[in-house]
Amino acid sequence: MKSIYIILTIFILNGISTIAQSQNCFCTLQGVVHEKDIHQIVPGAVIYIKGTNISTFADAKGVYSFKNLCQGNYVLICQAVGFQKVEVPVNLTAEHHEDFSLEDKDEHLQEVVVSGKKMIDVTQAKGILEGQALDQTRGQSLGESLKGITGVTTLQTGSSISKPIIHGMHSNRVLILNNGIRQEGQQWGSEHAPEIDPFVAKKLTVIKGAAGVRYGSDAIAGVIMVEPAPLPDSVNIHGEINTAGFSNGRMGVISGIAEGGLAQLKGFSWRVQGTYKRGGDLKTANYYMANTGVQERNFSVALGYNRIHYGSELFFSYFDTQLGIFAGSHIGNTTDLQNAINNPQPNEAYTPTSPSYNINRPNQDLAHHLLKLKSFAIAENLGKWTLTLARQYDWRLEYDVPRGNRNLNTLNFKLTTYTGELLLDHKPLFNKIAGSVGISGMYQENLSSSYELKKPLVNTVLIPNYQVSTVGIFLIERYLKNRWEFETGLRYDLRNAEAYGLTFNNQAYNNSFSFNNFSATAGTTYTLNNEWDFKFNAALAWRAPNMNELFSDGIHHGAAAYEKGNINLQPEVAHNLSFSANYTSEKFSLEFSPYLNFIDDFIYLKPRSENGVLQTVLTVRGAFPAFDYTQVNARFAGIDLSANYLITEKISITEKYSMVRAKDVLNNQYMVNIPSDRLESTLKYDFKKHGAFISISNSLVAKQTRVEANSDFLPPPPSYSLWKADAGFTIKKVSIGLSVSNAFNLAYREYLNRFRYFTDDMGRNVSARLKYSF
Numbered sequence: 001m002k003s004i005y006i007i008l009t010i011f012i013l014n015g016i017s018t019i020a021q022s023q024n025c026f027c028t029l030q031g032v033v034h035e036k037d038i039h040q041i042v043p044g045a046v047i048y049i050k051g052t053n054i055s056t057f058a059d060a061k062g063v064y065s066f067k068n069l070c071q072g073n074y075v076l077i078c079q080a081v082g083f084q085k086v087e088v089p090v091n092l093t094a095e096h097h098e099d100f101s102l103e104d105k106d107e108h109l110q111e112v113v114v115s116g117k118k119m120i121d122v123t124q125a126k127g128i129l130e131g132q133a134l135d136q137t138r139g140q141s142l143g144e145s146l147k148g149i150t151g152v153t154t155l156q157t158g159s160s161i162s163k164p165i166i167h168g169m170h171s172n173r174v175l176i177l178n179n180g181i182r183q184e185g186q187q188w189g190s191e192h193a194p195e196i197d198p199f200v201a202k203k204l205t206v207i208k209g210a211a212g213v214r215y216g217s218d219a220i221a222g223v224i225m226v227e228p229a230p231l232p233d234s235v236n237i238h239g240e241i242n243t244a245g246f247s248n249g250r251m252g253v254i255s256g257i258a259e260g261g262l263a264q265l266k267g268f269s270w271r272v273q274g275t276y277k278r279g280g281d282l283k284t285a286n287y288y289m290a291n292t293g294v295q296e297r298n299f300s301v302a303l304g305y306n307r308i309h310y311g312s313e314l315f316f317s318y319f320d321t322q323l324g325i326f327a328g329s330h331i332g333n334t335t336d337l338q339n340a341i342n343n344p345q346p347n348e349a350y351t352p353t354s355p356s357y358n359i360n361r362p363n364q365d366l367a368h369h370l371l372k373l374k375s376f377a378i379a380e381n382l383g384k385w386t387l388t389l390a391r392q393y394d395w396r397l398e399y400d401v402p403r404g405n406r407n408l409n410t411l412n413f414k415l416t417t418y419t420g421e422l423l424l425d426h427k428p429l430f431n432k433i434a435g436s437v438g439i440s441g442m443y444q445e446n447l448s449s450s451y452e453l454k455k456p457l458v459n460t461v462l463i464p465n466y467q468v469s470t471v472g473i474f475l476i477e478r479y480l481k482n483r484w485e486f487e488t489g490l491r492y493d494l495r496n497a498e499a500y501g502l503t504f505n506n507q508a509y510n511n512s513f514s515f516n517n518f519s520a521t522a523g524t525t526y527t528l529n530n531e532w533d534f535k536f537n538a539a540l541a542w543r544a545p546n547m548n549e550l551f552s553d554g555i556h557h558g559a560a561a562y563e564k565g566n567i568n569l570q571p572e573v574a575h576n577l578s579f580s581a582n583y584t585s586e587k588f589s590l591e592f593s594p595y596l597n598f599i600d601d602f603i604y605l606k607p608r609s610e611n612g613v614l615q616t617v618l619t620v621r622g623a624f625p626a627f628d629y630t631q632v633n634a635r636f637a638g639i640d641l642s643a644n645y646l647i648t649e650k651i652s653i654t655e656k657y658s659m660v661r662a663k664d665v666l667n668n669q670y671m672v673n674i675p676s677d678r679l680e681s682t683l684k685y686d687f688k689k690h691g692a693f694i695s696i697s698n699s700l701v702a703k704q705t706r707v708e709a710n711s712d713f714l715p716p717p718p719s720y721s722l723w724k725a726d727a728g729f730t731i732k733k734v735s736i737g738l739s740v741s742n743a744f745n746l747a748y749r750e751y752l753n754r755f756r757y758f759t760d761d762m763g764r765n766v767s768a769r770l771k772y773s774f
Helices: 002-024 131-135 142-146 334-344 549-550
Strands: 025-036 046-049 056-057 063-069 073-077 086-092 100-102 126-130 151-157 161-166 174-178 205-210 222-227 238-246 251-262 267-277 294-306 310-324 363-379 383-399 408-431 433-448 465-481 484-502 510-529 531-545 553-555 560-564 572-584 588-607 616-620 620-646 651-663 680-686 691-700 722-733 734-741 765-773
Touching: 025 086, 056 063, 126 131, 142 151, 142 161, 161 174, 161 205, 161 222, 334 620, 383 484, 383 549, 484 549, 560 616
Parallel strands: 025 100, 174 222, 560 620
Antiparallel strands: 025 063, 046 056, 046 073, 073 086, 126 205, 151 161, 205 222, 238 251, 238 765, 251 267, 267 294, 294 310, 310 363, 363 383, 383 408, 408 433, 433 465, 465 484, 484 510, 510 531, 531 572, 553 560, 572 588, 588 620, 616 620, 620 651, 651 680, 680 691, 691 722, 722 734, 734 765
């Protein structure tokens, strides 16, 4: 029986072999897919045999291949998005070569949303402002817009200047990326707001916690990313026009953006954008504040050319603004200064009966230019190379109030910055490890009007001339396995600086500094299920002292303060721990993010005190509170909490809570200028038609009770509660929004407003916004 089975098997196999040889089922069909006329390859095109389930894709070189086909007549079909379908009959008798030449085809698609995770910072807590939430802030400054993100507050100078605070820290500890470029201006000043037009952004992202490995030293508190939309890939011209009007200050804003491509040059795209803002004196609940107007003129241009394996983008932006500084903040003598601090309302000379658009002294006048060139190329065996080069020029003028015949008391800073970065997003290693490696550098030069380069002529003007050069190398890797995602990174930075000028005793100085250190990060993300995920991150970051912290010695006009630096300051070193738990279901979402940040040699501006008595400085320009840069070991700890509950299909409630605790652990004392506890509650009704909604919000800000005795010129103000209402709807291409902030016109003072010594914060403000998309 066994012999019969063997004989039958041999017979069957021989028969199959004979049939296969007679039909020749070992034919090969291959070719190349390219565009008609220009012969540009089309990778990813789909090629299939009609009437069968046999198909393949064109590879990165546009090549496709079928093997082991039987002889016969076939219909071969090639398809690719953006091209017309091609059908070709093929008579296959042996090996056959068939190329496809595809013609362009206009596609009219509904909106397609593609979401994914970036390769970096996947283990850190983030906050994002976009869409309707971002539209509701249009017309406000960048700092004010970011207040909608939990854990972000602002440091204010009056009601027209604000800069973002993340986890209790600001200025040079918060990096701002403007269209991917590290924003470099005179950001060390408490009243130096970011020189960025928020209308450029399609999305604002806040990375909370130390991020020094990817973005370099200084990112101790976090990173703010101002992200425009990608350049268009359509030749059609489209864009939008935004207008906004505000009752307080009688301010008006108009901004427009247009973008498109060229049919004659596939892959080319362009965008132009511009904004104009004009506002007059602002009003508190009870009085106008003299000289608090604003004027702003901005524009930007972007050009891009992108193909599958290479591309470049050129971007230029210009930001120009004039900001009035409340006239009542500059006082002539010590007695008047003390009276101004103690009085509940400013002198009548500084509270006009009607608003004015005039911007007089004291004021700020500044301009910021940014030029960026970014190019990429994909190397098949390595990954994606990206080269980014940028030049920034920042010109800041700060005008003081004239005293007698002295009218030249002006701060004049000209800062030029060159930056470059070469980045490789390498191909996955072992099919599991993905990441990037890069090198970055920066050269910066600051010139003050009282100097020629390295030739001091007269006394210093608050900060000296200086030159700074930095270089850094970094490596970030990510490993993904099942529900776990791990990320680790290491960076080394070297910074050299040289400062030169004259002391008030006309003694020339020329000081050189060299700082270097490592940054590191290690974190993990665990996805429990479709509802829960957890993130943990540990990071080491550092920051070298700025020139103002080392050399300041004079009146800072915009801040209305006398500031004194310390040449012996050492770099800050931060050890940051953060955790985030996120829950999302159909009706309820929750984010809970505690953090802990130990900072050795933390540098801060402390009110000057002698024998428990706060000091002021009387100069020929008037009397000013005195502040000294000092250094302590600090501990920052806090919680960011946000929750949203869908009560019904149309009604939802949102709660946001943030708290920060900061201490000088060396002396066991609380730090000054730390945000108070904040709770924001919002009740929203969505009409589910035309995008219509209405919401009511309340912001409850507690009194800052964690302050040391005699640590400030004025005790922290009382707690306050502000109400706000918002509404909006969209009909076809027109969106309209209405808002009322401080709806009950409350008179209050914010602890983090540097001008709380002299005046109340802004009163009721009604705003209307209109957006037309075309």
